[in-house]
Amino acid sequence: MAKINNNYLKLPGSYLFSTIAKKVKTYGEANPDKEIIRLGIGDVTQPIAPDIIKALHAAVDEMGNADTFRGYAPDLGYDFLRHAIAEFDFKSRGCDISEDEIFVSDGAKCDCGNIQEIFSTDNVIAVCDPVYPVYVDSNVMAGRTGKYDDELKQFKGVIYMPCTKENDFVPEFPSEVPDLIYLCFPNNPTGTVIKKNQLQAWVDYALKNGSVILYDAAYEAYISEEDVPHSIYECEGAYDCAIELRSFSKTAGFTGLRLGYTVIPKRLKVDGTALWDLWARRHGTKYNGAPYIVQRAGEAVYSEEGRKQITAQIAYYMENAKLILNGLKDLGYEAFGGVNAPYIWLHTPDGMTSWEFFDHLLEKANVVGTPGVGFGPHGENYFRLTAFGSRENTIKAMERFKAL
Amino acid sequence: MAKINNNYLKLPGSYLFSTIAKKVKTYGEANPDKEIIRLGIGDVTQPIAPDIIKALHAAVDEMGNADTFRGYAPDLGYDFLRHAIAEFDFKSRGCDISEDEIFVSDGAKCDCGNIQEIFSTDNVIAVCDPVYPVYVDSNVMAGRTGKYDDELKQFKGVIYMPCTKENDFVPEFPSEVPDLIYLCFPNNPTGTVIKKNQLQAWVDYALKNGSVILYDAAYEAYISEEDVPHSIYECEGAYDCAIELRSFSKTAGFTGLRLGYTVIPKRLKVDGTALWDLWARRHGTKYNGAPYIVQRAGEAVYSEEGRKQITAQIAYYMENAKLILNGLKDLGYEAFGGVNAPYIWLHTPDGMTSWEFFDHLLEKANVVGTPGVGFGPHGENYFRLTAFGSRENTIKAMERFKAL
Numbered sequence: 001m002a003k004i005n006n007n008y009l010k011l012p013g014s015y016l017f018s019t020i021a022k023k024v025k026t027y028g029e030a031n032p033d034k035e036i037i038r039l040g041i042g043d044v045t046q047p048i049a050p051d052i053i054k055a056l057h058a059a060v061d062e063m064g065n066a067d068t069f070r071g072y073a074p075d076l077g078y079d080f081l082r083h084a085i086a087e088f089d090f091k092s093r094g095c096d097i098s099e100d101e102i103f104v105s106d107g108a109k110c111d112c113g114n115i116q117e118i119f120s121t122d123n124v125i126a127v128c129d130p131v132y133p134v135y136v137d138s139n140v141m142a143g144r145t146g147k148y149d150d151e152l153k154q155f156k157g158v159i160y161m162p163c164t165k166e167n168d169f170v171p172e173f174p175s176e177v178p179d180l181i182y183l184c185f186p187n188n189p190t191g192t193v194i195k196k197n198q199l200q201a202w203v204d205y206a207l208k209n210g211s212v213i214l215y216d217a218a219y220e221a222y223i224s225e226e227d228v229p230h231s232i233y234e235c236e237g238a239y240d241c242a243i244e245l246r247s248f249s250k251t252a253g254f255t256g257l258r259l260g261y262t263v264i265p266k267r268l269k270v271d272g273t274a275l276w277d278l279w280a281r282r283h284g285t286k287y288n289g290a291p292y293i294v295q296r297a298g299e300a301v302y303s304e305e306g307r308k309q310i311t312a313q314i315a316y317y318m319e320n321a322k323l324i325l326n327g328l329k330d331l332g333y334e335a336f337g338g339v340n341a342p343y344i345w346l347h348t349p350d351g352m353t354s355w356e357f358f359d360h361l362l363e364k365a366n367v368v369g370t371p372g373v374g375f376g377p378h379g380e381n382y383f384r385l386t387a388f389g390s391r392e393n394t395i396k397a398m399e400r401f402k403a404l
Numbered sequence: 405m406a407k408i409n410n411n412y413l414k415l416p417g418s419y420l421f422s423t424i425a426k427k428v429k430t431y432g433e434a435n436p437d438k439e440i441i442r443l444g445i446g447d448v449t450q451p452i453a454p455d456i457i458k459a460l461h462a463a464v465d466e467m468g469n470a471d472t473f474r475g476y477a478p479d480l481g482y483d484f485l486r487h488a489i490a491e492f493d494f495k496s497r498g499c500d501i502s503e504d505e506i507f508v509s510d511g512a513k514c515d516c517g518n519i520q521e522i523f524s525t526d527n528v529i530a531v532c533d534p535v536y537p538v539y540v541d542s543n544v545m546a547g548r549t550g551k552y553d554d555e556l557k558q559f560k561g562v563i564y565m566p567c568t569k570e571n572d573f574v575p576e577f578p579s580e581v582p583d584l585i586y587l588c589f590p591n592n593p594t595g596t597v598i599k600k601n602q603l604q605a606w607v608d609y610a611l612k613n614g615s616v617i618l619y620d621a622a623y624e625a626y627i628s629e630e631d632v633p634h635s636i637y638e639c640e641g642a643y644d645c646a647i648e649l650r651s652f653s654k655t656a657g658f659t660g661l662r663l664g665y666t667v668i669p670k671r672l673k674v675d676g677t678a679l680w681d682l683w684a685r686r687h688g689t690k691y692n693g694a695p696y697i698v699q700r701a702g703e704a705v706y707s708e709e710g711r712k713q714i715t716a717q718i719a720y721y722m723e724n725a726k727l728i729l730n731g732l733k734d735l736g737y738e739a740f741g742g743v744n745a746p747y748i749w750l751h752t753p754d755g756m757t758s759w760e761f762f763d764h765l766l767e768k769a770n771v772v773g774t775p776g777v778g779f780g781p782h783g784e785n786y787f788r789l790t791a792f793g794s795r796e797n798t799i800k801a802m803e804r805f806k807a808l
Contacts, residue, residue, distance in 0.1 A: 001614035002583040002674045003524035008682050015688055043475035053468035056697070057461060063660065064457035071447035071659040106510055106662075106692075113690030117545065120407035137689045141521065179406040210405035255475040256467065256696045258510075270406045278412050284419055285541045286517030288510075291698060292660045293460070 016374035049309035055300035059293035073289030077104025084302040095233035108247035108260035118278040126159035126178030130375030184216035191337015206241040218247040321387035327398035342387040365400035420778035453713035459704035463697035477693030481508025488706040499637035512651035512664035522682040530563035530582030534779030588620035595741015610645040622651040725791035731802035746791040769804035
């Protein structure tokens with residue numbers, strides 16, 4: 001008699017963005033004359049840059065020709081892409097990461113969800129609160145947590161590290177030592193960052209305690225300030241305690257193309273076993289490589305023209321971020337992030353809950369954002385706006401804020 | 405202190421195809437004048453068909469234009485593709501599968517590896533022997549098996565169902581009742597099939613015992629004979645006990661493009677829980693959809709021109725299969741498969757082991773195949789050849805067999 005994985009039943013009802021989508025749909029249907037501006041879900045809106053499109057077309061042509069057709073890709077990614085990544089994302093910043101420590105995948109969401117598999121189910125994880133839901137949910141599914149506490153809005157057996165304006169959105173060391181520590185900087189949802197010396201302290205903490213840091217740097221390309229690390233491998237000792245997860249989604253608008261990668265230094269060992277070997281085994285057994293054409297697109301991101309075009313796209317979004325951040329501040333809101341990340345995290349006015357502010361904004365301004373509490377209990381009274389809209393919509397949204 | 409997933413350590417050393425690759429490399433380096441023909445790994449060689457290439461280019465152009473750019477895809481796949489799949493692969497064959505029961509993914513290998521996650525770790529699995537290694541290995545990693553027995557070459561706690569010429573390569577009901585039953589027809593590696601009444605008996609068995617069948621139909625497009633089911637849903641009652649996994653890799657040469665899908669009927673329940681809900685939750689949490697451009701390519705597979713071109717490609721490979729099968733039989737080999745599948749499964753002559761025959765064939769004929777024992781102990785004394793080579797190489801390989 002087959003039995004289901006009961007851990008799935010611990011997950012509370014509906015996913016944040018489905019709830020938002022339903023609310024927006026209901027409002028839209030009841031108010032067909034209103035023009036709704038969506039600054040909620042973190043999806044890009046700019047098209048893929050011209051030189052990447054050129055690379056895609058060229059690769060498609062190769063696939064249509066018997067002499068240049070490519071079948072199964074190497075499990076860990078094509079050398080041309082792994083080489084470009086190692087050179088531009090790591091060696092250029094002084095990080096000693098070689099191309100065979102890069103595992104190419106079809107996106108950071110999959111990697112974030114799957115990476116926990118190589119660890120024992122009795123590891124205790126620590127996450128920031130608020131947090132990107134995939135870290136916790138994937139661990140719930142694997143049985144690495146207890147039940148969901150409806151009152152606390154937290155899973156038992158998980159260490160939540162509050163990140164609020166009181167601690168500048170940088171987690172403090174928890175009282176219980178975690179085995180696996182998820183950190184994401186520049187942060188989703190808060191848009192805030194960690195300074196190099198603060199990240200170094202976390203690396204030292206992990207080394208001292210034998211913990212492994214799972215470092216999600218999906219928004220690295222948005223960093224504009226000095227002294228903000230682009231990679232955890234800029235910290236001393238990180239090769240021995242940290243895995244880094246990266247994405248092309250926000251760097252180059254690949255949300256619909258799907259490309260990411262994970263870095264596992266070969267020297268990173270747990271219990272004498274190289275985590276590289278385990279992750280390679282997982283790739284070999286349960287994955288068959290990212291599409292050749294998409295890997296060629298990824299390579300083009302690192303070409304001279306590609307980099308120029310990507311930089312311009314990011315600058316476009318960050319101009320939106322500036323408009324939102326300064327606009328909110330001018331209106332007297334407490335707002336954070338938006339300088340090194342495409343997210344602006346505002347504190348809701350007048351003691352409104354996150355969902356009250358969501359409804360208020362949807363109904364009065366026809367602007368959609370994301371309720372902070374959807375990312376965890378310490379996101380209550382916060383609200384996320386994204387810089388991924390068009391300039392026109394961003395300006396319009398800020399005018400509507402003014403009129404609120 | 406982090407701890408690794410020790411289940412990974414149960415997996416024996418090296419992956420079948422890496423071992424083959426190393427042996428071939430060593431031989432090639434020692435004999436640089438020899439021209440090696442590869443009929444080993446099951447990768448296609450024909451380029452992507454013209455109308456699919458056209459669809460890819462069109463979709464790439466859409467991604468480069470702000471008005472038609474697509475970001476995150478729907479988790480479960482675009483409706484245009486799910487609709488085409490439901491119509492052409494199921495409704496046209498009388499199967500009552502609707503488009504929202506189709507989960508689009510980046511390939512059947514991922515789906516085959518991941519599907520076990522929605523079941524409890526204390527389910528007992530049954531697999532054919534020989535078998536595609538992903539079914540067992542992914543269950544080993546999840547902790548659903550005991551240790552590997554070096555002598556038996558089997559994992560403890562797994563039910564192996566021998567498939568040999570003695571039972572026409574169709575598994576018999578095991579003495580212990582399994583919870584999850586992996587079946588793959590047309591079969592990899594044997595190239596043999598199951599008749600409709602035989603598959604119906606398995607469906608009845610699963611219904612009677614509350615087991616779930618995981619039915620891998622990746623090679624369905626190669627079926628040429630009547631009375632061989634293309635989908636398990638052609639059997640009565642299968643909606644209540646079976647999940648079907650499908651691939652575009654062998655159907656349309658997508659090994660390097662990555663596209664597949666899983667079918668879970670909404671009515672399929674275990675312990676009162678719809679498996680559809682669990683798999684949807686997994687997609688939502690740990691997956692972000694197949695690339696838009698690849699899904700458009702998948703749609704083109706079902707267009708009128710696309711279907712014609714695909715049919716011609718499959719006919720090309722199946723002509724190779726015929727040349728191999730008949731060639732071997734003419735030479736006095738016992739050979740199987742090759743009529744409804746692109747694989748030919750031969751019984752090694754003179755009592756040679758699978759690896760002895762591998763070395764013999766590599767050294768004397770410079771032809772690479774796959775040792776049957778690599779797929780399980782009952783694959784010993786068998787050997788797999790694939791029909792995916794070029795016509796020229798296939799003919800040349802058979803001439804070399806003749807000269808052996």
